[in-house]
Amino acid sequence: NKIGFIFDLDGVIVDTAKYHYLAWKKLANELGFDFTDEQNELFKGVSRKRCLEILLDIGKVKATQEQFDAWMVEKNEDYLRYIENMDASEILPDVTKVLKYLKSKEVPIALGSASKNAKPILEKVGLLPYFDAIVDGNSVTKAKPDPEVFLIAARKLGVRAKDCVVFEDAVAGIEAANNAEMTSIGIGDARVLSGADYNFKDFTEIDLSFFENLMNTK
Ligand code: BG6
Numbered sequence: 001n002k003i004g005f006i007f008d009l010d011g012v013i014v015d016t017a018k019y020h021y022l023a024w025k026k027l028a029n030e031l032g033f034d035f036t037d038e039q040n041e042l043f044k045g046v047s048r049k050r051c052l053e054i055l056l057d058i059g060k061v062k063a064t065q066e067q068f069d070a071w072m073v074e075k076n077e078d079y080l081r082y083i084e085n086m087d088a089s090e091i092l093p094d095v096t097k098v099l100k101y102l103k104s105k106e107v108p109i110a111l112g113s114a115s116k117n118a119k120p121i122l123e124k125v126g127l128l129p130y131f132d133a134i135v136d137g138n139s140v141t142k143a144k145p146d147p148e149v150f151l152i153a154a155r156k157l158g159v160r161a162k163d164c165v166v167f168e169d170a171v172a173g174i175e176a177a178n179n180a181e182m183t184s185i186g187i188g189d190a191r192v193l194s195g196a197d198y199n200f201k202d203f204t205e206i207d208l209s210f211f212e213n214l215m216n217t218k
């Protein structure tokens with residue numbers, strides 16, 4: 001069968017989690033409370049709206065709809081400022097090598113991200129040409145762990161869900177891949193991502209023969 005590869009963006013292709021963190025921390029501080037690195041773990045793979053709900057819970061802040069909407073905008077404007085000067089140097093180790101390899105094997109590649117900023121980020125770091133399909137926060141109605149984002153990606157690639165392989169750094173993302181009955185690969189801490197079919201700290205740990213073997217089993 002034809003195999004397809006689906007990559008999450010934040011934390012898999014680029015380390016944007018730190019910029020999301022800075023923007024949420026700035027807002028928290030303005031609202032009079034702190035937001036720790038540890039709490040930021042809960043925000044990985046989670047939509048912007050859900051993140052703000054969790055943040056306000058942490059700070060025990062009540063908001064009117066108007067305030068809520070204004071803080072969503074403020075956080076994103078700050079985030080966009082932090083990523084303004086992003087370039088290829090912020091691509092995580094060996095990601096480009098893996099994308100090049102998969103392209104050389106002519107396997108279709110999709111992005112499956114919760115972020116509404118996914119496309120401009122891929123453009124900034126110069127990786128947009130590698131992707132045959134982009135599914136992001138603008139194209140989904142249900143957030144990870146719902147499998148929607150990955151199922152749309154599979155459909156766009158013309159690959160059966162069962163024959164897709166997903167790279168994810170978030171617990172919600174691994175769950176989404178598993179819910180889609182795809183092969184899930186955790187990138188990051190194996191103890192956190194224990195639900196994944198395979199675990200790697202980062203792409204430098206993955207031997208190209210691993211992809212070869214995956215392609216042979218589909
Ligand atoms: C995910 C990130 O990829 O995108 C989350 O892991 C983030 O932390 C989410 O909240 C939404 O991103 P954006 O760019 O639409 O605010």
Ligand code: MG
Pocket residue numbers: 008009010011012044045168169170173
């Ligand atoms: Mg991620």
